Amino acid sequence: MSNNHSLVPDYIKNLKVYQAGKPIDELARERGLTRISKLASNENPLGPSPFAIKEMTNGLWDLHLYPDMHAFKLKTALAKLYDLKLENIILGNGSEGIMSYIVRAFLRPGDEVLSSEHTFIGFYILARSVGSQLKLAPMTQDFRFNIQEMINNISDKTKIIYIANPNNPTGTYIRKSEFDQLMEHVPSHVLVILDEAYFEFGKEFTNYPDSMDYRYDNVITLRTFSKAYGLAGIRCGYGFAHEELISNLTKIKLPFEPNLIAQLGAVGALNDLPHLKRTISNNALERERLHKYLLDKEFNPIESITNFIAFKTGSSEASTHLYNSLLDRGVIIRPLVANEMPDFIRISIGTKDEMDHFYEAMEEILPEYNKKFGRC
């Protein structure tokens, strides 16, 4: 086949495959380790809620049936929680599933999509997968979305603006006043995706803009059961927006996403407030301990309001060394090369035991590491 008739468009050929955190089984297979702490994918270290497990287990006997394509029970539970109508809610295979509907429904080759450097790579891949032009504004020096730069980059071709708030992998957030400032400059035909995957952690902070306090017709809020709710494995996310936007997205959505078990697990998780509270308080406690430790070891952690912290190693060589040395000791963390922060590493907050595992490993690694990288 000549290039002119190639099946695969160049914008697909040029995509890089998403790199997930290393799975526990893979590391166990590779190195024969038994004690492994995965601190690489911002999952809930306390696991799923027992309520969610019970609902899902009961649902196994209905697996011969298609799920309710309108997900009535889950949408009703979300509508009650956030005081919305069912028509304002869309569900998908994770919040990333909903991002894929948005991209499919609204973006065409050549359309401009505006976001920031150092944000969620899953979205970059989706935006590029339809041939749109991704414009990335620089961040502030303290690794936050630079709202003024974002405003400066809005053009006649801008169709979508993507903001992760709080942001992954930096753990930082835009303040209420910054969100207001941005919205003053966004034309009403431009769709703003407000990705709030870490909302449950962020809402503890007073100047964090909870998007439920706003009602913009051109904003879609995305949230997920993958993080604070501890259900990353079932792939269930939800979005809130104006009913017209939701109805257009629903037309191109695959009808039976999320699947039956995911719908049931999500309802169970919403009914278990104590589990969510335990999750948030364990996270706050261990995040503070980790931040202090990293400061103490002079790793310049970025102040985070989420369930992970990114910290500076100083070079990509140092990041690789630390990553591999931790793997050798059964601790999986995330280098940030793909986020174009090769001199940083991100670590998710685990249980006290998992964090102790990380600290023990670091104490073994640091004497040689400090010497090798001139940090004595």
Ligand SMILES: Cc1ncc(COP(=O)(O)O)c(C=O)c1O
């Ligand atoms: C900012 C952000 N958005 C979305 C996602 C994907 O979440 P989900 O599991 O709901 O697809 C992640 C996952 O790491 C994330 O960090």
